[in-house]
Amino acid sequence: MMAYPKFLSPEEIVKTAVHLVEHGDVDGLSLRAVAAKLGVKAPSLYRYFSDKEVLENAVAEAILGLMLIEFRKISAFKNPETRFRKMVEVYLRFARERFPLYTFVVQHNHPERYASGMGKAVWDLIVGTASAVSGRPDDTAAAVATWAFLHGYATLEHSGAFGPSGPKGGLERGLEAFLSSFRSGVPSARQRNAVSEHQE
Amino acid sequence: MMAYPKFLSPEEIVKTAVHLVEHGDVDGLSLRAVAAKLGVKAPSLYRYFSDKEVLENAVAEAILGLMLIEFRKISAFKNPETRFRKMVEVYLRFARERFPLYTFVVQHNHPERYASGMGKAVWDLIVGTASAVSGRPDDTAAAVATWAFLHGYATLEHSGAFGPSGPKGGLERGLEAFLSSFRSGVPSARQRNAVSEHQE
DNA sequence: GTCTATATGCGGATAGAC
DNA sequence: GTCTATCCGCATATAGAC
Numbered sequence A, B: 001m002m003a004y005p006k007f008l009s010p011e012e013i014v015k016t017a018v019h020l021v022e023h024g025d026v027d028g029l030s031l032r033a034v035a036a037k038l039g040v041k042a043p044s045l046y047r048y049f050s051d052k053e054v055l056e057n058a059v060a061e062a063i064l065g066l067m068l069i070e071f072r073k074i075s076a077f078k079n080p081e082t083r084f085r086k087m088v089e090v091y092l093r094f095a096r097e098r099f100p101l102y103t104f105v106v107q108h109n110h111p112e113r114y115a116s117g118m119g120k121a122v123w124d125l126i127v128g129t130a131s132a133v134s135g136r137p138d139d140t141a142a143a144v145a146t147w148a149f150l151h152g153y154a155t156l157e158h159s160g161a162f163g164p165s166g167p168k169g170g171l172e173r174g175l176e177a178f179l180s181s182f183r184s185g186v187p188s189a190r191q192r193n194a195v196s197e198h199q200e
Numbered sequence C: 001g002t003c004t005a006t007a008t009g010c011g012g013a014t015a016g017a018c
Numbered sequence D: 001g002t003c004t005a006t007c008c009g010c011a012t013a014t015a016g017a018c
Helices: A010-023 A031-037 A042-047 A054-074 A080-096 A099-107 A116-133 A142-157 A170-183 B012-024 B031-037 B042-047 B054-074 B080-097 B099-107 B117-134 B142-158 B170-183
Strands: none
Touching: A010 A031, A010 A054, A031 A042, A031 A054, A054 A080, A054 A099, A054 A116, A080 A099, A080 A116, A080 A142, A080 A170, A080 B012, A080 B054, A099 A142, A099 B142, A116 A142, A116 A170, A142 A170, A142 B042, A142 B099, A142 B142, A142 B170, A170 B142, A170 B170, B012 B031, B012 B054, B012 B099, B031 B042, B031 B054, B054 B080, B054 B099, B054 B117, B080 B099, B080 B117, B080 B142, B099 B142, B117 B170, B142 B170
C-alpha cells in the first residue's frame, strides 16, 4: 500500500489522457480528471507537462499514431482504386467508432501538425493513395479534395445533420464522382478527348 | 437616466447574442456576457429564456436566417452550373468571413434543425441547386455529397490544416469532379447515352 | 515526487428583495 | 422586470509543506 511515492511518467499520463478523451466527458479534457484516473492530484502532473497545452499536443500526436496503425492496413490492397476505397472505409470507421478521438485531433489542428511526426505520416498516406488512383505523382489536390469530403461527411454524420432519413447515398455519390474524376485525369485544365466510360 | 425598468425583448437578446458569437470570445457564449452587453445582469435573461439551451437554439436559427439571405442571391443565376458555382462561393465566403457564426450553427446541429424553419429553407436551396445540375428532381445524394465537401473544406481551411502551402487546388479539383459527375447522370446506376458535354 | 491549500477565474442557475 | 446575493460547479495554475 505504500502508494505515496507513486512514479508517474509522461507516457502513462498521455495514455490515460487519451483514454479519457475517448471515454470521458465529451468536451474538455481536464487535468483533474487525468490525475484522478491515475490516483493522483492535479498539481502532480505539472512535473511532467509545463502546462495543459503541451499535454494536449502529446495527446493529439498519440491519437494520430492510433489512426496511422489503422491506415497502414490498407497497403495490403495493391489495386489503387481498391486501396482508395479501403482508405475511405478506415477513415470513416475511425471517425464513427472513436469520434471523440477523431474530433480531438481536428480541434487541435495546428498548421504544423501535418508537417512532421504522426500527422505527416497520415497525410503522406492519404496523398499517396489518391495519387495512385490519378496516376499523378504527389497529387495534393486530389488528396485535399478527398480529405475535405471525408472530414465533412464524418462530422456531419456524427452531428445528426443528415436527419432520420440518413445521407441518402451521398457518400457513394461523392466517392464515385472523385474516383471517376481522378482516374480520368484533370478535367479543369483541358478536356481530354477520351471521355469515354471508365468502368472497372 | 431612469434606466432601471429597462425592457428587454427576446429579439434584442438574440440579436446581441449573435453579435457576441461573431465578435466575442471564440468558444462559449455566456449569459453573463450577453447580459453585460445589454447593460443588464445575467438573471434578467431568465425572464425570456428558460435556460441557456433555448437561447442557443434561437441563436442558431437566427444565424441560419443570415445564411439564407446570402444563399437567396444565387437565384439570380439561371444556368444550373453557374448557380451551383455561385452557391459554393456563397457558402465558403460565409464560412470564411463569419466563421464563428458558421461553426456555431454546425456545433448546434440537431437532427431536427433542417426539418423546419430556416434550416429547412437553407437545405432545400442546396438540394434544389444540386438537383438542377444533375437534372434529377430532389437529388438528395448530390446535395449531401456537396454539403459534406464544402463543410469539410471550410473547417479544414479555417483550422489551418492545409498548412502554409495551402490547399493546392483541392477545392477546384473536388468541384470539377462533382460537376462532371452530376451532369453526366448517375454513374453507379446506368450510364445514360447522352453523355455529351453540357457546356454553357 | 506528491501532497494540501489556495489564488483566481470562469460558467449556469435560483431565491428573494425592490 | 431587474436587481443583489449566493450556491454550486468547473477549471488552470502556484506556493510551500512533507
